[in-house]
Amino acid sequence: MNQIKRLGQEIDPLPPIERPPDPTDDFLLALSEAGNAEYLVTGDKSGLLALRRHQATRIVSATGFLALPA
Numbered sequence: 001m002n003q004i005k006r007l008g009q010e011i012d013p014l015p016p017i018e019r020p021p022d023p024t025d026d027f028l029l030a031l032s033e034a035g036n037a038e039y040l041v042t043g044d045k046s047g048l049l050a051l052r053r054h055q056a057t058r059i060v061s062a063t064g065f066l067a068l069p070a
Contacts, residue, residue, distance in 0.1 A: 011035050019054070022047040032057040041065045 014030035025047050032040045033055050040059045042048045048059050060068075 009035060019051070021050065029054045029057075039065060
């Protein structure tokens with residue numbers, strides 16, 4: 001937990017996001033946007049993974065993330 005705290009950043013307020021298919025995922029898209037995330041790693045095949053990208057953030061599975069070049 002301490003390592004996550006050192007590497008993480010606090011983001012407040014989050015930008016408003018309303019993107020289908022699942023509105024309960026909007027906060028994850030808002031966090032990725034506000035934090036300028038390169039990747040959002042998820043297992044949500046019918047939701048977030050179907051989007052493939054949000055703004056500058058690529059949405060990938062854990063397997064896809066591990067397969068990316070270092």
